[in-house]
Amino acid sequence: MRVIESSNRRALSAFIERSPARDPVVARRAARIVARVRAHGDTALRAYARRLDGLTGNLVVTEREMRREMRSVPGDVRHAIAVAARNVRRIASRQVPRGWTDEPLPGVRIEQRVTPLDRVGCYVPGGRYPLPSSLLMTAIPAVEAGVREVVAVCPKPDATVMCAALEAGVTSLFRIGGSHAIAALAYGTETVPRVDKIVGPGNAYVAAAKSLVASDCAIDFFAGPSEILVLSTTGRADWIAADLIAQAEHDPDARAIAITPRRRLAGQIERAVARRLPSVAAAAAALDRHGAIVVTRTLDEAIELSQRIAPEHAVCDTPAVARRLTRAGTVFVGGLSAQALGDYATGSNHVLPTSGAARFRGGLSAGDFVRVTSVQRVSRGGLRAIGPVAVTLAEAEGLRGHAESIRIRMGGAS
Numbered sequence: 177m178r179v180i181e182s183s184n185r186r187a188l189s190a191f192i193e194r195s196p197a198r199d200p201v202v203a204r205r206a207a208r209i210v211a212r213v214r215a216h217g218d219t220a221l222r223a224y225a226r227r228l229d230g231l232t233g234n235l236v237v238t239e240r241e242m243r244r245e246m247r248s249v250p251g252d253v254r255h256a257i258a259v260a261a262r263n264v265r266r267i268a269s270r271q272v273p274r275g276w277t278d279e280p281l282p283g284v285r286i287e288q289r290v291t292p293l294d295r296v297g298c299y300v301p302g303g304r305y306p307l308p309s310s311l312l313m314t315a316i317p318a319v320e321a322g323v324r325e326v327v328a329v330c331p332k333p334d335a336t337v338m339c340a341a342l343e344a345g346v347t348s349l350f351r352i353g354g355s356h357a358i359a360a361l362a363y364g365t366e367t368v369p370r371v372d373k374i375v376g377p378g379n380a381y382v383a384a385a386k387s388l389v390a391s392d393c394a395i396d397f398f399a400g401p402s403e404i405l406v407l408s409t410t411g412r413a414d415w416i417a418a419d420l421i422a423q424a425e426h427d428p429d430a431r432a433i434a435i436t437p438r439r440r441l442a443g444q445i446e447r448a449v450a451r452r453l454p455s456v457a458a459a460a461a462a463l464d465r466h467g468a469i470v471v472t473r474t475l476d477e478a479i480e481l482s483q484r485i486a487p488e489h490a491v492c493d494t495p496a497v498a499r500r501l502t503r504a505g506t507v508f509v510g511g512l513s514a515q516a517l518g519d520y521a522t523g524s525n526h527v528l529p530t531s532g533a534a535r536f537r538g539g540l541s542a543g544d545f546v547r548v549t550s551v552q553r554v555s556r557g558g559l560r561a562i563g564p565v566a567v568t569l570a571e572a573e574g575l576r577g578h579a580e581s582i583r584i585r586m587g588g589a590s
Contacts (some may be wrong), residue, residue, distance in 0.1 A: 177450075177463045177464070179443075181483065192481070206355040207384075209356050210385050213365065217365035218368075221235070224352075228353075229331040231351055231352075237341075237349040239342075240339060242349065245338045249336055249339045255288055258343060260309065260520055261312050261340070264316045269542070271541040272322075273290050283554060284552075285552070285558075288548060291322075298329045299357065299374060299377070300333070300376060301376075301377060301382075304458075311330070311337055313525050314427060315346050316345070321543075322546070325371075327361065330349070330352075358389060361374050363393075363394035364391070370393075371393065374389070374395050396544060400459045401531075402430045402488060403430065404431070404487065404490075406490075407447055407501070411511055413444035416491075420433075420434060421463070422516050424456075430462040430466065435453065436470075436478065437473060460564065477544060479500050482503075483506070486504065486529075486532045488504075489505060489506055490506070490508070504534050563585070566579075567582050
């Protein structure tokens, strides 16, 4: 894990300005898969599921099978899933936008109507590790928003994922993954229903497929490799090292960064990472390729650098610093607030913007599963009050048809 001085502008820019590489081979393969599933439905979907997911049984995981498999999940794991689900549900219930009605002028009535999407698709990765937490984080906010049908897909759903599906209230679960699962959700097949929106993290093929279908089916956001940025002046080096390693074990392309104005702390973090890394070998590649400890001249410079990076996860020492970190998917404050807690059980969502997208949005929430529609109603009195203003503006823009559509009503309403 390299140490970079902030004064070394070239090295710093080369490290933090890198955008995630888009593999053209992956993009072409994903496009071919999406096109075939869209054109041939279940025939193509089953062929890809057998070849790429190793499917040998049914695409559909029945509720009976889920309940049978759930019995094999150890009691402490079932309890942990239930507690995590309860916390996610509680936070999600606070996130649903509320409807309201207002009158900017007498006789001009504006309503905000909030209605849930009809059907959503939740992608649950099934690669190196089973991820029941990802199912909870995507499905529960949808259920809390009032979505009637929540469809989950996972290439290899184990008993813990099935347990989470039941706990979350998933409507249906399918044994599919990768680009073919995204295509099935976006366009529908004989077996998999078409959804209004697809959410959830996945590998490069999933990300490529989501970008391909985004014009036809809403998605949460374009997800890149996971990221953590720890900004500290007083933190414990071994705790910071543990956080960096924990995030790096997600993926060889994961990014783990520590920023500090304390050169001594930087050295302590570097040594702590070297000591702890052998116990989590999966993190080595990411830390070697995408890990760094940046030494800044001041705390202000460290904060500015974090804002420039706009990380998925930011970790800092104090509430005062946290208030200044406005460009992060989520912010953890204080030494006890381990980032990994948020991955599982705090209730805040772990599906978060990556690759600098925290500049313009936050993480997944129940608000992502509703339509917010305005409803407008104007009375005679309201038309008399607001009509002349609208006519004046329409004529100022040279849109005579607009002006006339208002003026004709003003004449008829008198």
